[in-house]
Amino acid sequence: VIGNEVSLRKILDAMEGEAAAAMEQLVAGEGFARLFVQLTENVVAVSRIGGDVWDLLLRNLRMAGRRDIDRLAGQLIRTEDKLERLLQAVERLEDSSARA
Amino acid sequence: MSSEPRARGFVATAIETANIVLTAGDARIGATPRDLIWTHRKTTLYGYRSADRRHRLPVLLVFALINRPEIFDLRPGHSFVEYLLGEGFDVYLLDWGAPGPEDAETGLDYYICDALPWGMREVLRSSGAPSVSLLGWCIGGTLCALHAALEGAQSPARNLVLLTTPIDPEDSLYRKWIGRDDFDVDYVTENWPVIPGAGIDIANKLMKPVQNLWGTYRKLAQDVSDGRSDRVAFQTMQKWISDNPPFPARAFREWVNWIYKERRLVHDRVQLRGRLADLRQIDRSLLIVTAGGDHIVPRTNTTPLLDYVRSEDVTHLALPGGHIGLMAGSKARERIWGELSQWLSSRSGA
Numbered sequence: 001v002i003g004n005e006v007s008l009r010k011i012l013d014a015m016e017g018e019a020a021a022a023m024e025q026l027v028a029g030e031g032f033a034r035l036f037v038q039l040t041e042n043v044v045a046v047s048r049i050g051g052d053v054w055d056l057l058l059r060n061l062r063m064a065g066r067r068d069i070d071r072l073a074g075q076l077i078r079t080e081d082k083l084e085r086l087l088q089a090v091e092r093l094e095d096s097s098a099r100a
Numbered sequence: 101m102s103s104e105p106r107a108r109g110f111v112a113t114a115i116e117t118a119n120i121v122l123t124a125g126d127a128r129i130g131a132t133p134r135d136l137i138w139t140h141r142k143t144t145l146y147g148y149r150s151a152d153r154r155h156r157l158p159v160l161l162v163f164a165l166i167n168r169p170e171i172f173d174l175r176p177g178h179s180f181v182e183y184l185l186g187e188g189f190d191v192y193l194l195d196w197g198a199p200g201p202e203d204a205e206t207g208l209d210y211y212i213c214d215a216l217p218w219g220m221r222e223v224l225r226s227s228g229a230p231s232v233s234l235l236g237w238c239i240g241g242t243l244c245a246l247h248a249a250l251e252g253a254q255s256p257a258r259n260l261v262l263l264t265t266p267i268d269p270e271d272s273l274y275r276k277w278i279g280r281d282d283f284d285v286d287y288v289t290e291n292w293p294v295i296p297g298a299g300i301d302i303a304n305k306l307m308k309p310v311q312n313l314w315g316t317y318r319k320l321a322q323d324v325s326d327g328r329s330d331r332v333a334f335q336t337m338q339k340w341i342s343d344n345p346p347f348p349a350r351a352f353r354e355w356v357n358w359i360y361k362e363r364r365l366v367h368d369r370v371q372l373r374g375r376l377a378d379l380r381q382i383d384r385s386l387l388i389v390t391a392g393g394d395h396i397v398p399r400t401n402t403t404p405l406l407d408y409v410r411s412e413d414v415t416h417l418a419l420p421g422g423h424i425g426l427m428a429g430s431k432a433r434e435r436i437w438g439e440l441s442q443w444l445s446s447r448s449g450a
Contacts, residue, residue, distance in 0.1 A: 009322070016318070020310035027306055033276050036306075037283045043299070048291040066201065070293065073202030077141055084140050084218070091225075 109325070117321040120331055124342070127335035130170035132181050134193070138222040141206070142197030143215045145222050147190070148181055154188030155448035157258060158227045160220060161193045164239035165211070165351065166300050168343050169195050171237075171428050175336040180427060180437060187441045189448070190227055194219045198345040204293035206348040208355065209372045212246045220256050233259040233444050237427065238397065241265025242359070245382065245405065250372055252381035259447045260384045260411075261440065264397045264423050266359060267379075268366045268404040273307055273395065279360035289349035297344025307395055337428070366404055379408035385447050386411040389436065390418050391426040415443060 026032055055065040138145040161181070163169035172193060173181040184191050194216070199206060223232050234257040236244030241262040248255055269275050277283065288295070305312040323329035347355075358364040370377040386409055390399040399418065406416060419436060421429060426436060 012318075016310060016315060020308065020315070023309045024307075027309065028273055028276065033280060034282070036277050036303075037280065040299075041284065041287060044288050044291050070201045070204070073200065074205070077202060080141060081214075088218070088221070 113321055113325040116324045116329075117317070120320060120324070120329065120334055121317065121338070124335040124338040127175075127332065127339045129175060129336050129340055130168075130173045131176055132173050132179055132185070137192065137226050138219065140215065140218060141210075142199055142203065143219070144195045144197060145219045146193045146195060147223075147226055148185055148193070150185045150188055150190050152186075152188050153190055155190075155445055157229050157231060157233050157444075157448035158190040158192055158223055159184055159233045159235055159444060160223050160257075161191065162216065162234065162236040162240035162244055163194075163196075164237065165196055165347055165355075166239065166297065166304075166344060168340060168345065169193055169240075170343075171340055171424065174340065174428055175332060178333070178336075178428075178430075178433075180432070183433065183437050184441065187445065189441075189444065190229075192219075192223045192226075192232075196345070199294050199348045200346070201293035203348045204289075205350050207350040208243070208246070208358070211243050211351070212250065212377075213372055216243060216247050217251070217256075224256060231256050231258040233257070233261065233448060235261040235263070235440075236265065237263040238265065238423070239355070242267065242365075245379070246365075246370060246372070246377045248382045248384055249370075249377040249379045250375055250381070253383060255384065257384055259387070259444060260382070261387045261389070261444070262402070262405070263389045263427060264391055264394050264402065265388070265405070266397045266401050268363055269360060269397070269401040270363060272360075272398060272401055275360045277303070278356050283356075285353050285356045285361075289353040293349050294346035295349065295352045297346050300347060301342070301344045304396065333430070366408070379405060380410055382409040383411050385413040387415045387417065387440070387443050389426070389440075390416070391421045391423060392418065393421055394423040394426070396423040413447075 051066065055067060058065040059068075132148055134146040134148050136144065137147045161169065161172050163171065173179045176182065181191050181193070196211070196215075220232055220234070224230070234244045234247075236242070242265050244257070244260060245262055245265060245267065248257060248260055266272075269279075278285070320329060320334055358370055362369065364370045365377075365379065368376065368378060382405075388402060388405060390402050392399060403416070406414065417436070417439060419426060421431070421435065426432065
């Protein structure tokens with residue numbers, strides 16, 4: 001029984017190796033690359049349509065949609081950038097006054 | 101022999117294999133104790149203090165934008181961070197975090213001109229060291245190389261270590277997929293404020309579909325059946341692989357256009373905030389590591405850098421292994437960690 005199991009594993013390994021080589025050849029081909037591009041665009045388009053519908057629904061319910069939250073978060077990022085630059089300027093001043 | 105024990109063995113193997121796979125999300129990665137040093141936007145700088153510091157220069161680890169940096173600290177007993185601490189280095193880790201839709205306008209310039217130099221500044225302040233050794237892996241390596249190309253002698257990085265870093269991916273599979281003219285990166289990034297990590301993960305797995313989607317699990321089942329499976333090793337790696345942060349739209353658009361479509365790095369055309377990032381400006385001590393079995397960044401995608409840099413101290417380690425296995429595989433400690441530590445320690449003195 002053990003001998004049979006070992007043989008079976010060898011056969012499976014060989015099959016897997018051949019399948020792997022074949023699939024790698026497939027994904028490296030021009031046809032797959034074209035398919036990959038089109039599939040990516042389809043996924044993007046479907047998710048955009050879904051997102052737009054949800055956003056419209058929420059806005060009509062007088063609730064903040066994704067875009068409103070993103071706009072707010074964007075403002076926070078800009079504020080944080082300014083604070084970081086200000087902090088660095090203060091630290092530089094502190095360092096130079098400590099040296100003096 | 102009766103078929104009953106064999107059938108029971110098959111059922112037990114299937115249940116244990118499923119258990120290992122299904123509970124992988126509970127595995128603990130990044131367990132080495134660390135301090136939070138600095139944060140900005142989604143970026144966080146962590147510090148790990150060596151109990152036996154023997155080198156003056158700390159090491160700053162910079163990973164890619166498409167996976168989490170915990171790969172540097174996968175699990176106790178198999179952690180590069182832990183290893184470096186044991187070798188007497190203070191270690192810092194720049195974690196890019198998980199960008200959200202509000203980060204859609206974050207470009208590569210943010211990482212190269214702000215987050216990386218500001219992170220280094222905090223490392224110097226925190227450690228008291230005069231300079232730092234910068235170690236970048238994959239996209240993290242490209243960010244470090246671009247920083248060095250931009251800043252030249254002004255960079256606080258004394259040593260530069262680049263692991264499996266894309267510089268000129270002319271013959272890579274990625275270029276075949278996303279570098280082609282009909283891949284409309286503008287369409288993707290206009291509609292997606294961040295590129296979902298899962299999408300990038302699927303693309304990565306499709307490069308070797310049989311191994312990634314079938315072979316990994318078949319091998320696990322075989323190891324379980326033979327009683328030699330390593331639950332912790334499998335689960336920690338699986339957890340890390342499945343955790344893919346989103347890629348900010350603008351940074352993704354620039355990455356695809358600059359690196360894959362236009363190969364700007366080797367054509368002197370990367371401009372960041374009006375400044376040219378010229379690879380010829382790289383004059384630091386440089387260690388480049390490539391992996392012979394790397395299908396994501398083949399060796400030929402990194403080696404063109406050697407033709408450009410003007411560093412006098414350049415080492416190229418051409419090792420066997422894959423893109424991730426090189427640093428995180430079971431043979432990483434013997435194969436590469438020691439070499440990295442030795443290279444760094446001889447360049448981390450006063």
